[in-house]
Amino acid sequence: xxxxxxxxxxxxxxxxxxxxxxxxxxxxxxxxxxxxxxxxxxxxxxxxxxxxxxxxxxxxxxxxxxxxxxxxxxxxxxxxxxxxxxxxxxxxxxxxxxxxxxxxxxxxxxxxxxxxxxxxxxxxxxxxxxxxxxxxxxxxxxxxxxxxxxxxxxxxxxxxxxxxxxxxxxxxxxxxxxxxxxxxxxxxxxxxxxxxxxxxxxxxxxxxxxxxxxxxxxxxxxxxxxxxxxxxxxxxxxxxxxxxxxxxxxxxxxxxxxxxxxxxxxxxxxxxxxxxxxxx
Amino acid sequence: xxxxxxxxxxxxxxxxxxxxxxxxxxxxxxxxxxxxxxxxxxxxxxxxxxxxxxxxxxxxxxxxxxxxxxxxxxxxxxxxxxxxxxxxxxxxxxxxxxxxxxxxxxxxxxxxxxxxxxxxxxxxxxxxxxxxxxxxxxxxxxxxxxxxxxxxxxxxxxxxxxxxxxxxxxxxxxxxxxxxxxxxxxxxxxxxxxxxxxxxxxxxxxxxxxxxxxxxxxxxxxxxxxxxxxxxxxxxxxxxxxxxxxxxxxxxxxxxxxxxxxxxxxxxxxxxxxxxxxxx
Numbered sequence: 001x002x003x004x005x006x007x008x009x010x011x012x013x014x015x016x017x018x019x020x021x022x023x024x025x026x027x028x029x030x031x032x033x034x035x036x037x038x039x040x041x042x043x044x045x046x047x048x049x050x051x052x053x054x055x056x057x058x059x060x061x062x063x064x065x066x067x068x069x070x071x072x073x074x075x076x077x078x079x080x081x082x083x084x085x086x087x088x089x090x091x092x093x094x095x096x097x098x099x100x101x102x103x104x105x106x107x108x109x110x111x112x113x114x115x116x117x118x119x120x121x122x123x124x125x126x127x128x129x130x131x132x133x134x135x136x137x138x139x140x141x142x143x144x145x146x147x148x149x150x151x152x153x154x155x156x157x158x159x160x161x162x163x164x165x166x167x168x169x170x171x172x173x174x175x176x177x178x179x180x181x182x183x184x185x186x187x188x189x190x191x192x193x194x195x196x197x198x199x200x201x202x203x204x205x206x207x208x209x210x211x212x213x214x215x216x217x218x219x220x221x222x223x224x225x226x227x228x229x230x231x232x233x234x235x236x237x238x239x240x241x242x243x244x245x246x247x248x249x250x251x252x253x254x255x256x257x258x259x260x261x262x263x264x265x266x267x268x269x270x271x272x273x274x275x276x277x278x279x280x
Numbered sequence: 281x282x283x284x285x286x287x288x289x290x291x292x293x294x295x296x297x298x299x300x301x302x303x304x305x306x307x308x309x310x311x312x313x314x315x316x317x318x319x320x321x322x323x324x325x326x327x328x329x330x331x332x333x334x335x336x337x338x339x340x341x342x343x344x345x346x347x348x349x350x351x352x353x354x355x356x357x358x359x360x361x362x363x364x365x366x367x368x369x370x371x372x373x374x375x376x377x378x379x380x381x382x383x384x385x386x387x388x389x390x391x392x393x394x395x396x397x398x399x400x401x402x403x404x405x406x407x408x409x410x411x412x413x414x415x416x417x418x419x420x421x422x423x424x425x426x427x428x429x430x431x432x433x434x435x436x437x438x439x440x441x442x443x444x445x446x447x448x449x450x451x452x453x454x455x456x457x458x459x460x461x462x463x464x465x466x467x468x469x470x471x472x473x474x475x476x477x478x479x480x481x482x483x484x485x486x487x488x489x490x491x492x493x494x495x496x497x498x499x500x501x502x503x504x505x506x507x508x509x510x511x512x513x514x515x516x517x518x519x520x521x522x523x524x525x526x527x528x529x530x531x532x533x534x535x536x537x538x539x540x541x542x543x544x545x546x547x548x549x550x551x552x553x554x555x556x557x558x559x560x
Contacts, residue, residue, distance in 0.1 A: 011373070011375045011376075014370060014373065014375055015375055015377065017370075018370060018371075018375075018377075018381050021367075021381075021385075022381055022384045022385070025384050025385055025387070025388065025432070025436075026384060026387075028388075028399050028400065028403055028432065029387075029388075029399070031399075031402070031403060031406075032399050032402065035402065043402065044405060044406075044409075045409075047402055047403070047405070047406035047409070092295050092296045092299065093296055095291070095292040095293070095296065096292065096293050096295075096296030096297065098285075098292060099285060099288075099289070099292035100293065102281065102282060102285050103282050103285055103286050104282065111293075111297065114300075114305070115300065118300070118304050120489065120542060120543055120546045121304075121539055121542075122492075122493045122514065122535075122538055122539055122542050123493075123495075123514075124495075124513075124514050124517040124518065124534075124535045124538055124539075125308060125311055125535045125536065125538065125539040126303075126304060126307035126311055127518075127521070127535075128311070128322075128521050128528065128531065128532060128535075129306075129307035129308075129310040129311045129314065129322055129532075130303060130304075130307035132321060132322045133302060133306060133307055133310075133322075134302075137302065139302070147299050147302060147303065148299075148302070148303040149303075150295075150296070150299040150300075151299035151300045151301070151302055151303025151304050152303050152304060154296050154299060154300040154303075154304075155300075155304075158296070170281075173281065174281055177281055177284065182284070183284055183285045183287070183288045183292070184288065184291070208389075208390060211392070212390075212391070212392025212393065212394075212395075213392075214392070214393065214394050214495075214496045214499075215495065215496075215518075228392075229392050229393075229394040229395070229496070232394050232395060232398065232500075233394050233499070233500060236503075244402070247398060247402075248402070251395055251398055251399060254392075254395050255391060255395060258390045258391060258392075259387065259390075261390075262387060263383075266383055269390075270382070270386060270440050273437060273440060273441075274440055274441060274444045277441050277482050277483075277486065278441075278444070278478070278482065
């Protein structure tokens with residue numbers, strides 16, 4: 001009885017500590033939200049106070065900010081590029097992984113190791129030559145950039161899919177082929193459905209990467225087509241003061257889609273991150 | 281079966297390999313080659329041997345960026361992993377609301393580096409307001425600001441990996457230790473830590489490589505100010521490439537060194553912690 005009581009008290013203390021920590025974790029987001037409704041002169045002077053009649057500016061920052069950086073265009077580009085890159089990466093790398101795992105030649109082994117190696121190479125190594133290559137091949141548009149994302153995502157995707165494919169018994173595919181199915185039918189009707197959990201993980205990790213990516217779109221399509229991170233950084237402009245009011249409002253708009261996505265697919269996201277990390 | 285799949289090379293393997301070649305392989309090879317050339321675009325190079333590599337060290341900015349990056353990475357690897365492990369221990373005791381807490385702690389991870397950098401710039405400037413300074417007044421503000429930012433972003437991510445590790449420890453093992461009279465410290469040192477070595481490997485690997493490759497957060501938080509003193513390696517390389525014309529070769533040489541360094545650190549770290557896993 002007394003043991004139960006002390007566990008109960010411990011749990012209460014723990015809950016209080018965790019709640020305080022949770023508040024601390026949420027505070028930065030709330031502070032930005034609060035400041036997005038203040039007129040820009042007050043943001044740097046009193047960032048931690050609630051808006052009051054003197055400082056409240058309504059939706060002014062939102063209007064000014066979204067006009068300045070064409071936020072809704074940026075949202076459209078970000079959405080298009082993320083959706084199609086992620087679909088492309090999932091499809092292309094699952095096929096590639098199957099080929100490289102099932103066909104064992106010196107070439108496929110070499111290609112596999114090269115793909116895995118690409119995962120640790122920092123982007124700065126290739127950014128200059130890659131953006132020039134993209135430019136020469138006319139890939140500097142929202143459709144061409146998909147090729148670049150598939151190429152950069154190929155390492156992680158192939159690595160994760162082939163890890164899973166190695167664990168699928170070969171007899172399953174052989175049975176399908178003996179029944180007269182060709183490689184195309186076998187892959188899409190037998191193998192791909194089994195890959196679904198890995199496909200979800202790959203899709204989630206790549207969504208987080210592509211949606212938030214800054215340098216690749218900045219260097220290749222940044223002058224004409226600004227994705228959200230590029231548009232946000234663009235608010236900084238050249239020299240001189242940054243319009244902090246517009247900045248706060250745009251940060252809020254930038255966070256809304258991510259938080260909505262997170263809350264609606266939370267279970268898959270956390271599971272995907274854990275699965276991805278364990279295999280990576 | 282291998283033979284019949286091999287016939288479909290063009291369908292299964294080619295799309296992925298072509299994208300990979302365009303986005304990574306060709307730029308990578310070009311990058312290594314061009315580091316021995318003087319060039320402004322990729323087609324006008326003249327061979328100059330190791331001159332670019334020599335010029336890296338003419339001024340101190342690369343070595344000071346390296347030093348800043350090393351200090352930052354050491355501090356943030358330690359703080360993130362301690363914080364994440366502590367939270368994971370607290371969240372595996374079956375208290376009410378565990379899921380809500382997990383959701384909140386993980387959330388900052390989905391927000392992109394550029395947005396994060398601006399959020400924390402406002403908050404840190406607000407905290408420094410009574411002192412009458414800003415984040416770019418002194419490099420130590422930028423340093424600790426970046427540490428706080430990375431902790432906020434990464435603790436939740438590493439926490440879910442540690443939680444998965446802790447939940448995998450078998451109950452028999454814990455019970456056996458309890459029967460043998462293991463105290464809390466013994467339990468932590470001899471049962472929990474050895475059992476979660478795989479999680480420790482992954483988390484230290486991720487925090488280490490993320491720290492070394494950090495770019496977006498660095499750009500948005502301080503952009504290297506004051507006077508390049510908070511510039512990390514990735515940003516230093518970027519600024520060398522795009523800051524002024526004529527230094528592209530030096531930037532590329534820096535990128536090669538950076539790649540070798542990251543690859544070396546990643547592989548050494550994996551070997552070190554993996555060897556501990558076997559012992560455990």
